[in-house]
């Protein structure tokens with residue numbers, strides 16, 4: 001049974017630093033335990049702050065960045081190198097400064113890639129890439145030590161939006177059209193894929209996220225508030241600043 005822990009820190013800057021420190025330790029532990037780490041990145045402003053904080057963290061030098069798989073939970077379906085792509089922003093924030101093995105950095109396809117502007121074909125390609133790295137006992141997905149997610153004001157995670165077709169996806173990867181958050185076309189892990197991660201970390205800062213965090217932690221339905229469905233097999237971690245935690249029931253809070 002997965003446990004849910006809610007960690008509340010004073011502000012967005014401290015949140016980014018705290019998540020960065022937690023991520024580095026988690027990667028180091030995974031590499032000590034399994035010789036490898038597998039992390040799923042996300043997009044958005046908070047995620048970029050976290051990655052920048054990792055780059056500034058001295059302990060990041062304790063990570064063997066050649067022994068890690070990086071995946072994405074979603075991507076804006078734009079040409080390679082487009083500044084709005086989550087991959088572009090992650091590379092600028094951190095990845096280009098690391099001695100990563102390029103073969104283990106699994107960016108989602110771009111709209112000028114082998115499938116052109118066919119987002120459905122590009123989603124299928126990423127599903128195939130995931131399956132090719134599947135862990136023992138699974139035919140479709142690798143082991144994910146940590147899957148990070150930002151949280152939208154409407155309660156979306158990755159590119160799974162309230163009552164949008166993607167939240168009904170039963171496969172591992174879906175194409176998203178007419179996204180409520182621009183750009184309109186995206187690729188996203190499905191909720192069932194997200195739920196295979198050992199730990200799911202939901203990271204949100206600011207008062208505009210308070211409603212979504214409060215509803216998700218308070219037990220809202222995952223179709224209406226997708227963040228409510230983003231749970232890990234071992235742990236679900238809500239990492240919030242005080243403003244985003246304003247609606248979280250006190251009983252749910254734990255400063256661990």
Ligand SMILES: O=C(O)[C@H](O)[C@@H](O)[C@H](O)[C@H](O)COP(=O)(O)O
Nearest residue numbers: 043044045046150151152157158
């Ligand atoms: O591609 C995206 O936009 C993200 O994957 C999206 O799910 C993001 O994480 C949330 O919208 C939160 O974004 P902010 O942290 O910028 O509010």
